[in-house]
Amino acid sequence: MLLFALAILGALEPQAAVSRSIEPIILSAPEVYRRPAVAPYEPLSNFGRQVAEGDADARPRRAGGRADADGDYQAAVEDRRRQAQALMGPLDGLWRLTDDRGQPLMGLALTDPGPGEVIQGAWTLTTPQGAVRSGAVQSVERDGAALRIDIADGVKITLLDVAGRRVGNLSDDSGERPVVFVPAG
Secondary structure (H helix, E strand, O other), rough: OHHHHHHHHHHOOOOHHHHHHOOOOOOOOOOOOOOOOOOOOOOOOOOOOOOOOOOOOOOOOOOOHOOHHHHHHHHHHHHHHHHHHHHHHOEEEEEEEEEEEOOEEEEEEEOOOOOOOOOOOEEEEEOOOOOOEEOOOOOEEEEEEEEEOOOOOOOOEEEEEEEOOOEEEEEEOOOOEEEEEEEEO
């Protein structure tokens, strides 16, 4: 039946049949990868597995020419610490205030940037009841061999450098008692 309909249509309108003919469809697809004319840099197949010139034994080398890189690092850190410490004043560090029998009374952490600079710090103590108290040091005055530290609430420490030891008195609301100022640790 379809053929009959097409024949009638073609007989009636020959021009229409020609114009309605099927045109070929051209399909286009993206081009498959083609290598560029100038290739980008590509490392050799043995890249990273070559022995550097002069290293015939192929042992790994580390910083400073030694196989012990951790030792180099630790030495550099210690060197920088010594250099920084050399710039600090003699009171810089952790200190312990003890009574004349050597019993600890108070701990102090002082920052001494050197002569003529303001010394700052913090203090901590454990009361006989076991309570821990701490705070910022109010002021530190250095006058030659004498040292005066104002802690808080009227607590003052007066020290003198005697034969290489810092000895003096702790004054608070209970009175005055002899103390020794020693490096902690």
